[in-house]
Amino acid sequence: MKSFFLGSLRSVLAASVVVALGLLPSSEARAQQRSLLEYPSIHSPRVDLDGMVVSQNEAASAVGARVLAEGGNAIDAAVAVGFALAVTLPRAGNIGGDGFMTVYLAEEKRVTVIDFRSVAPGAAKLGMFVDAEGRELRDASVGYRAAAVPGTVAGLWMAHGKYGRNAWSSLVAPAVALARDGVALSADEAFVFGWGRERLKASAAAQSAFFKADGTAYRAGERLRQPDLAWTLDQVATGGADAFYTGEVATRIEADMRRHGGLITREDLAAYRAIEREPLVGTYRGHTVYTPPPASGGAALLLMLNILENFEVGKMAAGSADSLHLLAETMRLGHRDRVRHLGDTGFATVPVNGMTSKAYAARRAKLISLRRASADGDVTAGDPFAFESPSTTHYSVADREGNLVSVTYTLGSDFGSGVVIEGGGFLLNNQMDNFSHERAFRAAQRGEPEPPNAMQPGKRMMSTMMPTLVFRGDKPWLAVGTPGGGRIINTVLQVLVNVIDFKLNIDEATHQPRISQGEGALEVEPNFNPDTLALLRRKGHKLRQSETMGSAQSIAIEGDFFLGAADPRRPGAAAVAP
Numbered sequence: 001m002k003s004f005f006l007g008s009l010r011s012v013l014a015a016s017v018v019v020a021l022g023l024l025p026s027s028e029a030r031a032q033q034r035s036l037l038e039y040p041s042i043h044s045p046r047v048d049l050d051g052m053v054v055s056q057n058e059a060a061s062a063v064g065a066r067v068l069a070e071g072g073n074a075i076d077a078a079v080a081v082g083f084a085l086a087v088t089l090p091r092a093g094n095i096g097g098d099g100f101m102t103v104y105l106a107e108e109k110r111v112t113v114i115d116f117r118s119v120a121p122g123a124a125k126l127g128m129f130v131d132a133e134g135r136e137l138r139d140a141s142v143g144y145r146a147a148a149v150p151g152t153v154a155g156l157w158m159a160h161g162k163y164g165r166n167a168w169s170s171l172v173a174p175a176v177a178l179a180r181d182g183v184a185l186s187a188d189e190a191f192v193f194g195w196g197r198e199r200l201k202a203s204a205a206a207q208s209a210f211f212k213a214d215g216t217a218y219r220a221g222e223r224l225r226q227p228d229l230a231w232t233l234d235q236v237a238t239g240g241a242d243a244f245y246t247g248e249v250a251t252r253i254e255a256d257m258r259r260h261g262g263l264i265t266r267e268d269l270a271a272y273r274a275i276e277r278e279p280l281v282g283t284y285r286g287h288t289v290y291t292p293p294p295a296s297g298g299a300a301l302l303l304m305l306n307i308l309e310n311f312e313v314g315k316m317a318a319g320s321a322d323s324l325h326l327l328a329e330t331m332r333l334g335h336r337d338r339v340r341h342l343g344d345t346g347f348a349t350v351p352v353n354g355m356t357s358k359a360y361a362a363r364r365a366k367l368i369s370l371r372r373a374s375a376d377g378d379v380t381a382g383d384p385f386a387f388e389s390p391s392t393t394h395y396s397v398a399d400r401e402g403n404l405v406s407v408t409y410t411l412g413s414d415f416g417s418g419v420v421i422e423g424g425g426f427l428l429n430n431q432m433d434n435f436s437h438e439r440a441f442r443a444a445q446r447g448e449p450e451p452p453n454a455m456q457p458g459k460r461m462m463s464t465m466m467p468t469l470v471f472r473g474d475k476p477w478l479a480v481g482t483p484g485g486g487r488i489i490n491t492v493l494q495v496l497v498n499v500i501d502f503k504l505n506i507d508e509a510t511h512q513p514r515i516s517q518g519e520g521a522l523e524v525e526p527n528f529n530p531d532t533l534a535l536l537r538r539k540g541h542k543l544r545q546s547e548t549m550g551s552a553q554s555i556a557i558e559g560d561f562f563l564g565a566a567d568p569r570r571p572g573a574a575a576v577a578p
Contacts, residue, residue, distance in 0.1 A: 045507040045556065045563035048577030052562035053077055054553040055395035056483075058574035059183065060084040060093070061566075063174045064397055068578035072166040074403035075103060079156045079164060081395050082407065083175035083233060086152075087226060088183055089572075090210070090427060091192055091414040092393040092483060095232070095244070097429040098151040099392075099409025100292045101159055102279060102467045104476045106402030111281075111290040111469060116155025116274040116409075117460040118148035118431045121263035124457055126440055128263075129432065134441035136433065143202045144262030146417040146430035148461065152409055154274040157241035162276070172237035179233055179425070182225035188571040190220040192414070202418030203260070206427070209420045228425025245269045252423045262419075271458070282356055284309065285500055288471040294345050295453075297464040297489045299355040300338040304330045304493050306361030307368075308501075318502035321535035322370070324515055327497065328541065329368045331490050331517035332379050337364075338489070340381030343452025344460040350452055354384025373522075373540035392465065392483030396555045398562050404555070406467035406479040408488075434461040464488040470496065477557055478506070482567070484550035487516040487523075491550035499556070506556035506565040514549040525549055 046052065051074070053064035063084040064077035072080075078101065085093025098118035104111050129140040139145045160168055185193075193200075193210050194217045200206040209226060211217055218224055235243040243249055250269045257264050279290040282302035289305065291298030307330045316323035341351055354360050364382055367374070392410035410429070411417075417430040435455035443450055453462040465488060467481035478499065482491045491514060498509035516523045521544035524533065533543060548569040555575075556563040564575025 041505060041508050043505070043507040043511045045505060045565045046575035046577060048562050048564070049400075049560055050562075050578045051397075051399045052555050052564040052575060052577055053081060053395070053397050054555055054564040054566050054573070054575040055081055055085065056393045056551050056553060056570055056573045057085055057088045057093070058572055058576065059088045059178070060395070061574045061576035064395075065576040065578045066174075067166065067171065068397075068399055070166075072171070073164065073401060074397040074399040074405045075159055075163040076166040076171055077397045077399070078395070078405040078407055079160045080171040080174060081397065082152065082156050082409065083172050084178060085393060085395070086233075086426065087175050087178040087229060089393060091196060092411055094150075094409060094411045094416070094427060094429070095152050095236070096147070096150045096421070096426045097409055097411040097416060098148070098431065099155065099407060100296050100463070100465050100467055101155060102290060102292060102406045102469050103159065103163065104290075104402075104404040104469055105163060109474070111279050113277045113279045113292045114155050114159050114274055115277050115292065115296070115460075116151035116158070117295055117463055118151045118429055119272065119458050119460055120148055120432065120435070120455050121268045122265065122457040123263045124432065124455060126437060126444075126455060129435075129437045129455070130441050134438055134445070136437050140433035140437060141413065141430045142199060142418055144257060144260040144417070144419055146432050147262065147264060147419060147428035148431040149264055149268045149272050150429060151272060151274055153236060153244040154241050154272055158274040158276065168240060169237045172233055176230055176233045176237055179226040179230035182223035184223050185218055185220055186572060187220040190218055190222070193217055196415045199413070199415050199418040203420050203422075205256075205422040205425075206415075206418055206420040209425055226425050228423055230425070232424045232426055245272060249424060253421050256422045256424075280352065280356060282306065284496065287477070287500060289468060289496075290471070291466045291468040293352060294342050294350050295460045295462045296466050297338060297342070297462075298466040298468070299342060299352055300334045300489050301466055301468065301492060302356040303337060303361055303364070304334040304489070305496070306356070306358050307333060307365045308497065309358070310362055310365035311370075313497060313501040318498060318504065319512060319529070319532065321532050321539065324532065325373065325536060325539050325541070326368065326370065327494065328515055328517040328522050329374060331493070332374060333364050333367065333382075334489065335518045336379055336381040337384065341384060341452060342462050343454075344462075347456055347459045348452035351384040357384065360384050371539065392485065392488070394467065394481035394483055394551065394553050396479035396481065396553055398479065398555045398557060402476065404469060404476045404479050404557070406469055406481050408465040408467045408481045408483065410465060410483065431461055434463065436462075466492060468492055468496075475557070479555045480552060481554075482550035482552040486518055487549045490514070490516040491552060495552050495554065506554050506563050510552050510554060510565040510567050516546070516549055520544070523549070
């Protein structure tokens with residue numbers, strides 16, 4: 001009887017995996033007539049019954065998986081991964097940057113967003129970041145003035161305090177150990193420090209942290225130890241967010257800022273607050289989409305999905321010139337509206353309801369010709385107010401209790417401002433260049449109102465980050481997000497279209513070649529089918545060869561199975577099960 005039960009259980013699990021991997025319902029029957037096992041896709045996700053952690057770094061994913069295995073929930077694991085990435089992926093993982101976390105709380109059946117976007121320091125003024133002609137200065141992106149008040153520690157602290165259950169110190173401890181004991185660098189990680197050497201010249205502390213005493217770079221296989229970062233993480237492990245924002249860490253930040261003409265003060269740090277917000281909620285072909293509100297780019301994602309609903313995308317082939325043309329035209333419209341209308345809702349009037357309105361999207365969709373590409377200069381932002389009603393990294397975590405977490409956080413550029421806080425060991429962001437300095441200068445010269453993303457002290461700058469959750473019915477289904485700067489929204493859009501419209505499994509959807517349309521030419525990833533590119537040119541697209549786009553680290557939930565898809569575009573990404 002026992003062997004019969006176990007055999008039946010295995011059959012059920014095998015059938016579930018078949019469904020999860022996107023096999024046809026008749027596959028199992030056909031398999032009985034074959035002597036060799038074959039699969040319908042060359043891309044298969046990692047599958048597990050107990051949860052999943054997917055990030056851009058295998059060591060960090062393993063830290064989160066261990067938290068799940070030891071009884072922590074998805075929020076606990078997300079906190080631990082966030083701190084671990086600050087050690088193992090210093091070009092993007094951070095405690096000196098910012099981001100957004102979108103969380104589904106299974107027990108409450110509720111989605112919430114933790115906004116830990118950084119804010120402009122109180123001393124920041126427009127004249128510090130533009131020259132006499134209104135052109136943005138290098139100070140906005142490199143060096144001590146480029147850094148905004150960081151939000152990551154406050155955001156992870158808030159998420160844990162409200163929704164975690166393991167001891168805070170136990171979640172930071174793995175990162176402390178990694179920084180203290182060191183991590184053996186992969187070939188890619190060693191290469192990245194050499195690639196970023198010029199930016200890291202912004203501070204002597206960065207040179208000391210990431211290069212040998214004689215200035216040479218670490219080689220693959222050598223161990224990088226970060227004792228100053230270990231000290232900071234230990235302070236945070238024992239003292240929580242207060243240690244960072246009002247304690248000895250804050251003292252070291254302010255002292256380093258004063259020595260080098262930076263803007264962040266202890267008052268700025270003490271005043272910083274992460275904010276819990278209601279997510280934006282949209283629908284796409286019967287699925288419910290949850291994404292962060294402004295200053296995140298989530299409103300632009302919902303606008304583009306709403307535009308696509310006006311077309312029969314599923315009848316086009318994935319990767320075909322017709323589908324790519326439609327996506328590019330949709331991206332162009334979304335980009336124009338995002339740049340024109342989005343900003344921090346605490347400082348600017350942002351037409352969120354209009355941007356996410358189905359009626360507004362339908363009007364914008366009428367501008368798209370399925371035959372010809374729009375001339376770039378002919379496409380302008382629309383008027384969503386008329387429809388108003390009265391280098392970054394991403395990781396995803398799912399636990400067996402049904403909680404689902406999607407986190408995108410960033411330093412801005414790879415290695416952020418290039419500034420490492422002396423005695424603190426962590427990089428600061430360069431988010432001050434994400435304000436619309438040049439547009440604000442031109443508006444002031446013309447006596448026009450400031451753009452929504454104009455800089456003001458205490459204001460959050462506009463972001464393309466948008467960790468997103470998708471539900472099928474009332475059940476969480478997908479956690480999706482990516483780094484990639486201006487290409488983030490377009491990357492997430494393509495992953496969702498690949499899964500929903502083209503019925504690809506989450507790994508197939510992640511591996512599909514990507515495009516991105518903003519200003520100017522249509523960017524295409526390497527090794528695109530040349531025949532497809534020729535057809536796009538015939539439709540009027542001007543093409544530009546790009547490097548890889550984004551690094552989407554996603555989870556799909558199919559029945560009892562968690563499917564992890566690690567994007568191969570950046571080496572070292574991994575889906576790890578508990």
